[in-house]
Amino acid sequence: MLSRFARAPRACRTAPLPLALLLLFAPLPLAAQTLPDEALPDEAPTVDALPVEDVQTFAEVFERIKRAYVEEIDDRTLLRNAMRGMLSELDPHSAYLDDEEFQSLRESTQGEFGGVGIEVGMQDGQLTIIAPIDDTPASRAGLQSRDVILRIDDTPTESLSLQEAVNVMRGEPGSDITLTILRRGEEAPRRVTITREIIRTESVKHELLEAGFGYLRVSQFQNRTGEQVLEALDDLSSEQPLDGLVLDLRNNPGGVLQAAVEVADAFLEEGLIVYTEGRLPDTEMRFSASRETAAPEVPLVVLINGGSASAAEIVAGALQDQRRAVVMGTESFGKGSVQQIMPLGNGEGLKLTTALYFTPEGRSIQAQGIAPDVTVVRGRLEVAEGPDIGVREADLEGHLRARDTPRESREMSERLREDYQLAEALNLLKALNVVGQRTRGD
Numbered sequence: 001m002l003s004r005f006a007r008a009p010r011a012c013r014t015a016p017l018p019l020a021l022l023l024l025f026a027p028l029p030l031a032a033q034t035l036p037d038e039a040l041p042d043e044a045p046t047v048d049a050l051p052v053e054d055v056q057t058f059a060e061v062f063e064r065i066k067r068a069y070v071e072e073i074d075d076r077t078l079l080r081n082a083m084r085g086m087l088s089e090l091d092p093h094s095a096y097l098d099d100e101e102f103q104s105l106r107e108s109t110q111g112e113f114g115g116v117g118i119e120v121g122m123q124d125g126q127l128t129i130i131a132p133i134d135d136t137p138a139s140r141a142g143l144q145s146r147d148v149i150l151r152i153d154d155t156p157t158e159s160l161s162l163q164e165a166v167n168v169m170r171g172e173p174g175s176d177i178t179l180t181i182l183r184r185g186e187e188a189p190r191r192v193t194i195t196r197e198i199i200r201t202e203s204v205k206h207e208l209l210e211a212g213f214g215y216l217r218v219s220q221f222q223n224r225t226g227e228q229v230l231e232a233l234d235d236l237s238s239e240q241p242l243d244g245l246v247l248d249l250r251n252n253p254g255g256v257l258q259a260a261v262e263v264a265d266a267f268l269e270e271g272l273i274v275y276t277e278g279r280l281p282d283t284e285m286r287f288s289a290s291r292e293t294a295a296p297e298v299p300l301v302v303l304i305n306g307g308s309a310s311a312a313e314i315v316a317g318a319l320q321d322q323r324r325a326v327v328m329g330t331e332s333f334g335k336g337s338v339q340q341i342m343p344l345g346n347g348e349g350l351k352l353t354t355a356l357y358f359t360p361e362g363r364s365i366q367a368q369g370i371a372p373d374v375t376v377v378r379g380r381l382e383v384a385e386g387p388d389i390g391v392r393e394a395d396l397e398g399h400l401r402a403r404d405t406p407r408e409s410r411e412m413s414e415r416l417r418e419d420y421q422l423a424e425a426l427n428l429l430k431a432l433n434v435v436g437q438r439t440r441g442d
Contacts, residue, residue, distance in 0.1 A: 088161055090352075118130075118169075127165050129144065134201070138194060141192050141194050147182070174197075175195070176193055205219075205232075206236055213430070215248065216245060216246065220253055220255045222255055225256070247315075249312040250308060251308070253307065255311050257314070261287045266295060272287070277355055278355030301328055302327045307333060309335040314365070317359035321363070326428060328375075329375070329376055334365060336364055336366030336367070337366055338357060
């Protein structure tokens, strides 16, 4: 019986363990577990016998905490802490979700939740910002990808799990939260006070940078992102066919896998988009492009950076491997693992890493990321003041005047001045367009 400790001192041999603890170690048949029906393999894998010595050690620790901890603690709390510990030690993305956390995760994929608007993860044991979400308190406060959060109000983050940190940062709209962050390249931390809001994220935005050249921003992948991208492409090309498009995936923390597949499919006529590999048969999946494609031939530049993660890396990797786009910017985050949300019978759930993503050419995204074809670092374009040195034909007295012909304005938009990477993407699109015209002319 588990209530006996083979190696415990006589003083530690106490009352039998709670029934809940005994049930924890009972090997359940796979059919009795609370995975979704579609996640169950046709044949249940062999369940290895639990190591009796390790189980006894666990039971001994459980009983000593119950008996000697400075404050009384109930069995339910101890068992949930044990389950959280099991999952948190696997990888940064696996977690045990109580009913509140389970509901919070569902809300974030639907596009509305309360908080400051950042995607966070654990990197080198530190709570790190993966990406601020567009048009949220966090992005307006200037938080950046790879900022390390040292404290949330007065609570050091080293004492919090990832899910606990997320729960603390979410709160009532209108309430303030102070984050102490450390930015790369800076020696001293900075304190940033942010007012929480209801975060209603629109995952897709679009505009024309210039006549014929479109800009499509995807801030994260939600259930309707694929549909919204098709609507944006239709709107951008309503007046004239596009000569080029910038797909901006910078600071996109990822999201719904199917949405990423749909966005990549909007630009691909055929071929593999992404595949996954895991231990269970249902975790091995392949997603390919359909023939119905919204923009199969528009010259395309994809912008990525260190805040582009997960589903954003799937899109960038697929378009890069299929030679469909030029990927520009800086190396992406490198989150190439698949999480399944497994509801439990008590209304709570597991978020468990079950597979890894691979690009069409078999590259693993995990801990490697997507390297851009053209590296362009973040910056601001400064336009020199004053005339160029030298004399032009127009400066000569008595020069012939040009005929009145329409020409494009040479004034650079404020967006392009502030965003060097975007300006370079537009320049590359123009070059690709010129090369394409000359090739067709030949």
